[in-house]
Amino acid sequence: MAPVKPTLELLSSLSSEHILRALMQAERATRAELAGFTGLSKPTVSESVRRLSEAGAVIDTGERTTGRGRVGTYYALGPTSGRALVVSLAPSGLVAEAVDAYGDVVARVVADVPPTGVEGALRDVAAQVAEGPFRLAVVSAADPVDRETGRLVELPDLPFLLGALDAPAVLADLVDGPVVVDNDVNWAARAEDAGRDFAYLYLGEGLGLAVVSDGEVRRGHAGLAGEIAHVLTTGPDGSAMRLTDVFAALGLRRAGTTAIDVPKLLAGLESHAALARALAGVLSAVVALVNPRAVRVGGPWGAAILPALADVVAATPRAVPIEPATVTDEPALTAARASALEQLRDAIVAAARQRT
Amino acid sequence: MAPVKPTLELLSSLSSEHILRALMQAERATRAELAGFTGLSKPTVSESVRRLSEAGAVIDTGERTTGRGRVGTYYALGPTSGRALVVSLAPSGLVAEAVDAYGDVVARVVADVPPTGVEGALRDVAAQVAEGPFRLAVVSAADPVDRETGRLVELPDLPFLLGALDAPAVLADLVDGPVVVDNDVNWAARAEDAGRDFAYLYLGEGLGLAVVSDGEVRRGHAGLAGEIAHVLTTGPDGSAMRLTDVFAALGLRRAGTTAIDVPKLLAGLESHAALARALAGVLSAVVALVNPRAVRVGGPWGAAILPALADVVAATPRAVPIEPATVTDEPALTAARASALEQLRDAIVAAARQRT
DNA sequence: TCGCTTTAGGCAAGGCTCCTTCCTAAAATG
DNA sequence: CATTTTAGGAAGGAGCCTTGCCTAAAGCGA
Structure with missing residues (x-):
C-alpha cells in the first residue's frame, strides 16, 4: 500500500539481499561468481560483500580458487546465520531436525513417544539436535493447533492423540525466534503440488x-x-x-x-x-x-x-x-522443513538489513 | 521471493509513486505541500513533479496559492489518469458508475433490466457513464461467476437470475484494461468489516x-x-x-x-x-x-x-x-467501487513507472 | 506607506549508490 | 617462458536524495 521511502540505503540493502540469497544457493562463491549470479557489477558486489563481512553476515572461508587466472577468495554465510529447528510430532514417533540456510539437514533425531507424554520427549529431541540456540522452529503436530498460541487443543468427540502441549513454551529456551506450529494435515497439504x-x-x-x-x-x-x-x-x-x-x-x-x-x-x-x-x-x-x-x-x-x-x-x-496424495514419505516433515528453510532465509536477510 | 534489482531508477519511481498517491488523496497540492505529505525533500519533489509533468501524469492546474508568502503552483493528476467503470447487475436493476482516481463518482446511471436481457442494458448504462475509454471495469453480478473468464455460469438446480452474460466481451470496446467480474455476495462480504x-x-x-x-x-x-x-x-x-x-x-x-x-x-x-x-x-x-x-x-x-x-x-x-450484516445500502456496489478505486490507482502508478 | 514576516521554489554542494572501463596480479597452458 | 585466463581493484561518471541557503512575492502590522 504505502510505498517504501526512496533512499540509497534501500538500494544497498537490496544488493545485500541479492548476495545473501545467491550464497544460500551456491554455498560458497567468489565475488566474481556472485556478480555473475546476481547480475550486479563486480565493484557493487565487492562493496556489498565488504559490508556484509564487516557485519559478520558472510565470511571468507579461507578456500581459494584453483584454476586458471588469479586466485579468488571464496565467501560463505557466516556462523551467525544459524539454524532452524523442524519437529514432527505424531503418536508413531517424534522427529527433530536442524536445518541450515543452505537447506541441509545437519542433525536429525528420531524418538518414540514415551508414556510420560510428548512434552519431555519434545524437549529432549530438540536439545539433541541443538548446537546453540535456533533462530526459529517449525512444528508439525498430529492434533488441532490454536493459531494464536500454537498450543494443541482438544475438541469434543475427537481423538486427542498427543495430549495438551504448548510447544512454543517448551521450546522457548532453545529457540530465539518464532515457533510456528501447525497441524500435520496442513503440512502434508503444503507438500502436495x-x-x-x-x-x-x-x-x-x-x-x-x-x-x-x-x-x-x-x-x-x-x-x-x-x-x-x-x-x-x-x-x-x-x-x-x-x-x-x-x-x-x-x-x-x-x-x-x-x-x-x-x-x-x-x-x-x-x-x-x-x-x-x-x-x-x-x-x-x-x-x-x-x-x-x-x-x-x-x-x-x-x-x-x-x-x-x-x-x-x-x-x-x-x-x-x-x-x-503424491507425497507419502514424511509429507508433514518435508513441508515443515521447506517452510523452516524459507523462514530462516528471510530472517537472515531481514537481520542483515537491520545491521547494516 | 526474488529481490528487485537495485537501481537508481527504482528510487525515482518510488518518489513518483509517493507523489502520485499523495495527489490522489489531496486532489491538488503545491510542491511544498507534497514535500510535507510525503516526507521527501523539496528538491526531490520538484524533480519528480517535473518528470511526471513531462510524462503527462500530473498537470499544473493553473490555480495559485492565495495566502502569505510566495505564490505557489497547484498540481493535480493529469487527464490521462482516466476513470474506472463500476457496474452492479441484479434482477432489481442495474447501476453503473464512473469513478476517478480521487474516489469521486463522476457519473451514475440506474436502469431496469429489460425483458430483452441484461446484455444490452449493460452496454447502454456503461456507454452512458463513459467519457472516453475506461481504464478498467469492476462488475458485480447476482449470479455465479467463472473466475477464469468472468462469464456468468448457470449451475443445476439454482435460479439463474440474470442469464448468460459475458461482461468482459460486452464491455471490451468501452474498457481499455481488465474487466473484473465477481458475484454480488462476494462483493457484499468485502464491504463488511x-x-x-x-x-x-x-x-x-x-x-x-x-x-x-x-x-x-x-x-x-x-x-x-x-x-x-x-x-x-x-x-x-x-x-x-x-x-x-x-x-x-x-x-x-x-x-x-x-x-x-x-x-x-x-x-x-x-x-x-x-x-x-x-x-x-x-x-x-x-x-x-x-x-x-x-x-x-x-x-x-x-x-x-x-x-x-x-x-x-x-x-x-x-x-x-x-x-x-452492517452494510445494507448497496453493499456490493460499495465494495466494487472501493476495489475499482484501488485498482485504478495502482494502474496509474504502474503506468507512470512504465513511462518514465 | 513601508518594513517585517511568511512561504514557495530554486540553486549549490555533498554524500551515496550503481555502472563501465581499464588495469594489475597471478596461475595455468602451450 | 610468453600467452592466456581470471579475480579483484581503481578511476571516472551519472543519477538520486538531502541539507542549507537564497530569492521572490504576498500579506501583515505599525
Whole structure:
C-alpha cells in the first residue's frame, strides 16, 4: 500500500539481499561468481560483500580458487546465520531436525513417544539436535493447533492423540525466534503440488482436511479450519448424521475412544460403501464452500477407500477429481522443513538489513 | 521471493509513486505541500513533479496559492489518469458508475433490466457513464461467476437470475484494461468489516455465501466457492437433504423455478424453525471447513431468520457468533467501487513507472 | 506607506549508490 | 617462458536524495 521511502540505503540493502540469497544457493562463491549470479557489477558486489563481512553476515572461508587466472577468495554465510529447528510430532514417533540456510539437514533425531507424554520427549529431541540456540522452529503436530498460541487443543468427540502441549513454551529456551506450529494435515497439504486451490483429505486414526486457497493453506480464525468430524453428512441409514458418528454407527471406533479402528476398517470391506457415501457428503460441502480443483486423499486408509469414494463423488452433480496424495514419505516433515528453510532465509536477510 | 534489482531508477519511481498517491488523496497540492505529505525533500519533489509533468501524469492546474508568502503552483493528476467503470447487475436493476482516481463518482446511471436481457442494458448504462475509454471495469453480478473468464455460469438446480452474460466481451470496446467480474455476495462480504476470517451468508431469492480467509474473499478454483445450494443438511423430516431441496420440501419455491419465494417465506413463520435448522447444518460445515470468527447474515430475509438461526447455532457443539450484516445500502456496489478505486490507482502508478 | 514576516521554489554542494572501463596480479597452458 | 585466463581493484561518471541557503512575492502590522 504505502510505498517504501526512496533512499540509497534501500538500494544497498537490496544488493545485500541479492548476495545473501545467491550464497544460500551456491554455498560458497567468489565475488566474481556472485556478480555473475546476481547480475550486479563486480565493484557493487565487492562493496556489498565488504559490508556484509564487516557485519559478520558472510565470511571468507579461507578456500581459494584453483584454476586458471588469479586466485579468488571464496565467501560463505557466516556462523551467525544459524539454524532452524523442524519437529514432527505424531503418536508413531517424534522427529527433530536442524536445518541450515543452505537447506541441509545437519542433525536429525528420531524418538518414540514415551508414556510420560510428548512434552519431555519434545524437549529432549530438540536439545539433541541443538548446537546453540535456533533462530526459529517449525512444528508439525498430529492434533488441532490454536493459531494464536500454537498450543494443541482438544475438541469434543475427537481423538486427542498427543495430549495438551504448548510447544512454543517448551521450546522457548532453545529457540530465539518464532515457533510456528501447525497441524500435520496442513503440512502434508503444503507438500502436495496440486494447484492453487485444492483440498487434502487425511484418513487415519483421526480425520483431517486441509484447505488450500489461492496457493496457501487457510487455517481460519482459530486455526481449526478442516476439522471435519462434525460436518453433517449421510449416515448408513440415510439420516443426517455427523461424520464422526458414522464411524460409531459402523462400529469402527477403537474401544472407549473416539479414534478410528484402522485395522478393522481395512479388514471390513462391506463398510466401505457406507463410508464412501459419508465422505462424499462431506466432500460435497467442501466443493460447495471452497471449490477445489481436486481433492487429494492421503493417510493409512486413504488409498483403500479412494476407488469407492471416487465412484460416489463422480455420480454427484458437482463432481470433483479425487486423486491420491503424491507425497507419502514424511509429507508433514518435508513441508515443515521447506517452510523452516524459507523462514530462516528471510530472517537472515531481514537481520542483515537491520545491521547494516 | 526474488529481490528487485537495485537501481537508481527504482528510487525515482518510488518518489513518483509517493507523489502520485499523495495527489490522489489531496486532489491538488503545491510542491511544498507534497514535500510535507510525503516526507521527501523539496528538491526531490520538484524533480519528480517535473518528470511526471513531462510524462503527462500530473498537470499544473493553473490555480495559485492565495495566502502569505510566495505564490505557489497547484498540481493535480493529469487527464490521462482516466476513470474506472463500476457496474452492479441484479434482477432489481442495474447501476453503473464512473469513478476517478480521487474516489469521486463522476457519473451514475440506474436502469431496469429489460425483458430483452441484461446484455444490452449493460452496454447502454456503461456507454452512458463513459467519457472516453475506461481504464478498467469492476462488475458485480447476482449470479455465479467463472473466475477464469468472468462469464456468468448457470449451475443445476439454482435460479439463474440474470442469464448468460459475458461482461468482459460486452464491455471490451468501452474498457481499455481488465474487466473484473465477481458475484454480488462476494462483493457484499468485502464491504463488511468483520475481521480477517469470517463468512457472509446472503439470504434472498437465491442463496449465497462468501468465505473470507486471511482478509481476502476466497473464490476457489473456478470461482464457485460459496455455492451452498447442494450442501447436505438436515431436512424438515430429519433426513439428509441438500439445502436447495429443503425449500422445495417446504413449498417455498416460486412456481416453476428454483428461486425462493421470499414473500411467502416471510409470511409463514412456521417454517422458520425448519429453515433455521437446515441453515445451521450448512453453517456447521462452514465452521468445520473454514472456521470463521463469525457469520454475517444479510439479504432480504436475513434479518427475519437471524434470531432463530442464532438460537440453533448456539446450541451446537461448535457455536459461532451470528451477526447481522452492517452494510445494507448497496453493499456490493460499495465494495466494487472501493476495489475499482484501488485498482485504478495502482494502474496509474504502474503506468507512470512504465513511462518514465 | 513601508518594513517585517511568511512561504514557495530554486540553486549549490555533498554524500551515496550503481555502472563501465581499464588495469594489475597471478596461475595455468602451450 | 610468453600467452592466456581470471579475480579483484581503481578511476571516472551519472543519477538520486538531502541539507542549507537564497530569492521572490504576498500579506501583515505599525
